Amino acid sequence: xxxxxxxxxxxxxxxxxxxxxxxxxxxxxxxxxxxxxxxxxxxxxxxxxxxxxxxxxxxxxxxxxxxxxxxxxxxxxxxxxxxxxxxxxxxxxxxxxxxxxxxxxxxxxxxxxxxxxxxxxxxxxxxxxxxxxxxxxxxxxxxxxxxxxxxxxxxxxxxxxxxxxxxxxxxxxxxxxxxxxxxxxxxxxxxxxxxxxxxxxxxxxxxxxxxxxxxxxxxxxxxxxxxxxxxxxxxxxxxxxxxxxxxxxxxxxxxxxxxxxxxxxxxxxxxxxxxxxxxxxxxxxxxxxxxxxxxxxx
Amino acid sequence: xxxxxxxxxxxxxxxxxxxxxxxxxxxxxxxxxxxxxxxxxxxxxxxxxxxxxxxxxxxxxxxxxxxxxxxxxxxxxxxxxxxxxxxxxxxxxxxxxxxxxxxxxxxxxxxxxxxxxxxxxxxxxxxxxxxxxxxxxxxxxxxxxxxxxxxxxxxxxxxxxxxxxxxxxxxxxxxxxxxxxxxxxxxxxxxxxxxxxxxxxxxxxxxxxxxxxxxxxxxxxxxxxxxxxxxxxxxxxxxxxxxxxxxxxxxxxxxxxxxxxxxxxxxxxxxxxxxxxxxxxxxxxxxxxxxxxxxxxxxxxxxxxxxxxxxxxxxxxxxxxxxxxxxxxxxxxxxxxxxxxxxxxxxxxxxxxxxxxxxxxxxxxxxxxxxxxxxxxxxxxxxxxxxxxxxxxxxxxxxxxxxxxxxxxxxxxxxxxxxxxxxxxxxxxxxxxxxxxxxxxxxxxxxxxxxxxxxxxxxxxxxxxxxxxxxxxxxxxxxxxxxxxxxxxxxxxxxxxxxxxxxxxxxxxxxxxxxxxxxxxxxxxxxxxxxxxxxxxxxxxxxxxxxxxxxxxxxxxxxxxxxxxxxxxxxxxxxxxxxxxxxxxxxxxxxxxxxxxxxxxxxxxxxxxxxxxxxxxxxxxxxxxxxxxxxxxxxxxxxxxxxxxxxxxxxxxxxxxxxx
Numbered sequence: 001x002x003x004x005x006x007x008x009x010x011x012x013x014x015x016x017x018x019x020x021x022x023x024x025x026x027x028x029x030x031x032x033x034x035x036x037x038x039x040x041x042x043x044x045x046x047x048x049x050x051x052x053x054x055x056x057x058x059x060x061x062x063x064x065x066x067x068x069x070x071x072x073x074x075x076x077x078x079x080x081x082x083x084x085x086x087x088x089x090x091x092x093x094x095x096x097x098x099x100x101x102x103x104x105x106x107x108x109x110x111x112x113x114x115x116x117x118x119x120x121x122x123x124x125x126x127x128x129x130x131x132x133x134x135x136x137x138x139x140x141x142x143x144x145x146x147x148x149x150x151x152x153x154x155x156x157x158x159x160x161x162x163x164x165x166x167x168x169x170x171x172x173x174x175x176x177x178x179x180x181x182x183x184x185x186x187x188x189x190x191x192x193x194x195x196x197x198x199x200x201x202x203x204x205x206x207x208x209x210x211x212x213x214x215x216x217x218x219x220x221x222x223x224x225x226x227x228x229x230x231x232x233x234x235x236x237x238x239x240x241x242x243x244x245x246x247x248x249x250x251x252x253x254x255x256x257x258x259x260x261x262x263x264x265x266x267x268x269x270x271x272x273x274x275x276x277x278x279x280x281x282x283x284x285x286x287x288x289x290x291x292x293x294x295x296x297x298x
Numbered sequence: 299x300x301x302x303x304x305x306x307x308x309x310x311x312x313x314x315x316x317x318x319x320x321x322x323x324x325x326x327x328x329x330x331x332x333x334x335x336x337x338x339x340x341x342x343x344x345x346x347x348x349x350x351x352x353x354x355x356x357x358x359x360x361x362x363x364x365x366x367x368x369x370x371x372x373x374x375x376x377x378x379x380x381x382x383x384x385x386x387x388x389x390x391x392x393x394x395x396x397x398x399x400x401x402x403x404x405x406x407x408x409x410x411x412x413x414x415x416x417x418x419x420x421x422x423x424x425x426x427x428x429x430x431x432x433x434x435x436x437x438x439x440x441x442x443x444x445x446x447x448x449x450x451x452x453x454x455x456x457x458x459x460x461x462x463x464x465x466x467x468x469x470x471x472x473x474x475x476x477x478x479x480x481x482x483x484x485x486x487x488x489x490x491x492x493x494x495x496x497x498x499x500x501x502x503x504x505x506x507x508x509x510x511x512x513x514x515x516x517x518x519x520x521x522x523x524x525x526x527x528x529x530x531x532x533x534x535x536x537x538x539x540x541x542x543x544x545x546x547x548x549x550x551x552x553x554x555x556x557x558x559x560x561x562x563x564x565x566x567x568x569x570x571x572x573x574x575x576x577x578x579x580x581x582x583x584x585x586x587x588x589x590x591x592x593x594x595x596x597x598x599x600x601x602x603x604x605x606x607x608x609x610x611x612x613x614x615x616x617x618x619x620x621x622x623x624x625x626x627x628x629x630x631x632x633x634x635x636x637x638x639x640x641x642x643x644x645x646x647x648x649x650x651x652x653x654x655x656x657x658x659x660x661x662x663x664x665x666x667x668x669x670x671x672x673x674x675x676x677x678x679x680x681x682x683x684x685x686x687x688x689x690x691x692x693x694x695x696x697x698x699x700x701x702x703x704x705x706x707x708x709x710x711x712x713x714x715x716x717x718x719x720x721x722x723x724x725x726x727x728x729x730x731x732x733x734x735x736x737x738x739x740x741x742x743x744x745x746x747x748x749x750x751x752x753x754x755x756x757x758x759x760x761x762x763x764x765x766x767x768x769x770x771x772x773x774x775x776x777x778x779x780x781x782x783x784x785x786x787x788x789x790x791x792x793x794x795x796x797x798x799x800x801x802x803x804x805x806x807x808x809x810x811x812x813x814x815x816x817x818x819x820x821x822x823x824x825x826x827x828x829x830x831x832x833x834x835x836x837x838x839x840x841x842x843x844x845x846x847x848x849x850x851x852x853x854x855x856x857x858x859x860x861x862x863x864x865x866x867x868x869x870x871x872x873x874x875x876x877x878x879x880x881x882x883x884x885x886x887x888x889x890x891x892x893x894x895x896x897x898x899x900x901x902x903x904x905x906x907x908x909x910x911x912x913x914x915x916x917x918x919x920x921x922x923x924x925x926x927x928x929x930x931x932x933x934x935x936x937x938x939x940x941x942x943x944x945x946x947x948x949x950x951x952x953x954x955x956x957x958x
Contacts (some may be wrong), residue, residue: 041385084739105629128394148858158405182754204499247850253760254795255756258724272840291613
């Protein structure tokens with residue numbers, strides 16, 4: 001029927017020509033009915049885009065052969081049948097130049113073979129924005145199960161509660177290599193103000209610049225002491241007691257630190273057998289940096 | 299058609315349910331899934347109004363820190379979406395309004411998107427977080443916070459589908475509320491005292507940007523002005539003898555003001571060009587950070603030697619931190635089987651400021667100079683990654699990363715009449731390589747295996763990455779109704795130099811299952827184990843003697859699991875779930891010869907604790923546009939570390955979910 005409906009109207013059809021989205025709706029009414037709510041509907045509404053960037057065929061390619069083959073999936077670009085790389089290429093044909101996706105080609109997700117359809121559901125998205133397949137945290141938890149565990153801990157950023165989203169700190173489409181640490185990690189972290197750790201977007205009181213910086217913060221980043229997703233320890237610390245965290249770096253040994261001669265060992269006036277000295281931040285209150293004291297006492 | 303609508307509604311419900319972490323709002327659908335027509339627009343809306351209640355036994359402060367849901371009436375959730383049917387609305391084509399917890403929840407949010415195709419797009423989010431943290435294990439609980447954080451973000455894009463577009467944005471972040479802090483007086487060996495603090499912090503960011511496409515090249519620019527400030531005041535409410543009664547230091551009065559005003563104006567430029575086989579992206583960003591500050595503290599009392607003291611510290615100055623960052627990324631795809639990407643980046647930051655500040659001591663009528671410590675960090679990095687598709691179902695990938703970092707610092711001290719300068723400079727070089735294989739043996743099944751190795755010639759911190767390697771594996775099976783995945787990863791790092799040794803091992807295992815055989819039943823389950831043990835060299839003073847042959851041994855074995863199932867029987871839907879996180883600690887502290895000599899270390903090196911939360915929710919469809927809901931969630935926290943923070947909390951809610 002579709003062939004009869006479409007075919008005779010065309011005098012000399014090309015081997016696989018564009019037929020327009022109106023043809024697609026005849027067999028795919030369930031998709032078409034809600035398509036006006038889809039961000040991709042803009043291509044149809046504008047009426048100015050070329051056929052290869054308009055409506056259904058903008059993503060699925062020319063549909064004539066598919067129609068003539070009575071819906072054969074092999075005759076059209078069917079995303080459910082495509083390899084991850086092909087899905088990525090199809091989406092990047094339009095989205096590749098978006099600023100947020102310019103690093104997608106070299107992102108950890110792309111290297112691991114995670115394509116767009118792993119996170120996005122183009123026709124059946126249950127969420128209001130970005131055509132995600134699920135609410136954002138569940139999309140991420142689907143692969144990052146250990147991150148789910150971290151956000152379920154007593155001390156955590158409020159992602160499960162809905163106050164924050166993974167994309168407040170991460171760009172799942174890839175980000176420039178982080179440069180506040182030497183290695184590749186943390187991956188997919190989007191810099192704040194284009195240059196600094198995203199933590200400082202909210203925790204601006206830690207931003208400085210301070211007359212006396214705690215070099216660990218500036219050189220190796222907040223993750224030196226904190227676990228940003230979640231922790232069993234107060235203030236998202238890596239250790240349950242603060243003094244163990246401090247003393248593991250302040251050993252005075254090796255060629256570490258800003259002078260390369262070891263990080264200052266604690267004062268001889270501190271008796272670590274006395275519980276009083278096991279609360280480092282009771283006195284060193286400005287541990288992220290101070291304007292008034294090189295030992296962060298005020 | 300009706301069947302398709304029902305399927306859509308059920309799909310929506312099932313997808314919202316996965317791993318539901320909090321009992322409310324209710325993730326059930328109400329009203330017609332496809333909405334109703336109003337002129338040229340389609341409208342979908344639902345709202346949930348209800349009452350939350352809670353009962354807490356044990357440490358209520360810790361409950362507020364972890365969970366913080368309270369009693370009262372709320373707009374638990376809601377959504378309104380309006381879409382033009384032809385994409386040619388007069389003033390707008392889409393409005394999407396979402397909300398959660400409005401009224402009285404500790405976590406409230408609202409978002410709005412309004413757009414007209416081809417003309418404009420406006421996004422707005424507003425969030426509120428009531429942050430309560432007694433932090434009993436930090437500074438003896440004297441760094442307590444009971445603050446409220448409000449965030450709002452606006453972004454307006456004009457001509458979003460045009461070859462040139464304009465972007466305007468504004469972000470505001472405000473934190474205020476009472477807190478506690480501590481101060482030490484009157485010298486570096488004196489006692490410490492808790493102070494009240496009235497926290498007031500604010501950040502405002504304004505953005506103006508644009509994008510132009512010309513001859514296949516896209517230029518994106520953004521100019522931003524980020525201003526931040528703090529006006530927190532700290533004061534002593536009553537005369538205090540301090541935390542340590544054996545110390546003679548006492549405070550009769552203390553007032554501290556330390557306002558600052560910071561600004562970080564920035565530029566970001568991005569240039570992208572792409573052809574059939576290549577893409578190039580160049581990016582440059584510059585932030586000119588500056589912060590002006592005043593520190594004014596006056597204290598009166600008795601010092602540790604029993605003498606009356608009256609001290610004022612007055613400081614003012616300004617610090618600067620210009621940051622420049624840039625990168626060039628090239629991607630080449632010479633054939634359908636090979637992709638190569640190269641990323642070269644630099645980052646340069648300098649922290650510098652006024653050369654000196656004066657500290658006034660009005661007891662001695664003397665003053666001391668304090669010098670800004672310069673710190674400069676310059677990093678250059680290069681990453682090359684390649685993917686080769688060997689066959690339809692097999693691909694190899696690998697890459698190399700190189701970083702060179704130079705750290706410069708200048709510390710200055712005045713010792714009597716002599717100004718001492720301590721300049722330092724050091725270079726760190728880092729290489730890492732990674733390789734992996736992707737397999738797709740059957741259509742829904744994918745397998746990833748990868749390895750990574752890294753070497754640093756000189757780590758900055760004793761606990762930093764120096765010689766590390768890691769292995770990871772992931773299996774994933776995904777169909778429309780069933781998804782399961784298992785993953786494992788292990789990382790080893792050693793950072794040992796003369797007199798100092800550090801090593802860490804982590805092993806991570808996780809498994810996930812999501813099964814939605816139909817709209818009437820769904821099951822989600824996840825389990826994860828995170829094992830970490832580290833050993834680090836220590837040096838500390840005990841009873842006046844330097845102990846440098848000790849070791850810090852830390853062990854953690856975290857187990858976490860979630861389980862959730864949803865059933866729908868007629869008009870009734872039922873959800874039951876359970877979440878459990880437990881740190882089982884470790885037994886390496888008992889290993890012969892591996893125990894730290896300081897008992898406090900032994901006690902602090904493992905932290906067995908458990909946090910569990912079962913929940914159940916009942917939702918009854920009274921009418922196509924009305925549901926009644928009831929839910930219960932229990933939170934239990936138990937620890938074997940200090941024993942002071944355990945609690946049991948019963949929370950519940952009753953609500954109606956309605957659509958009109």
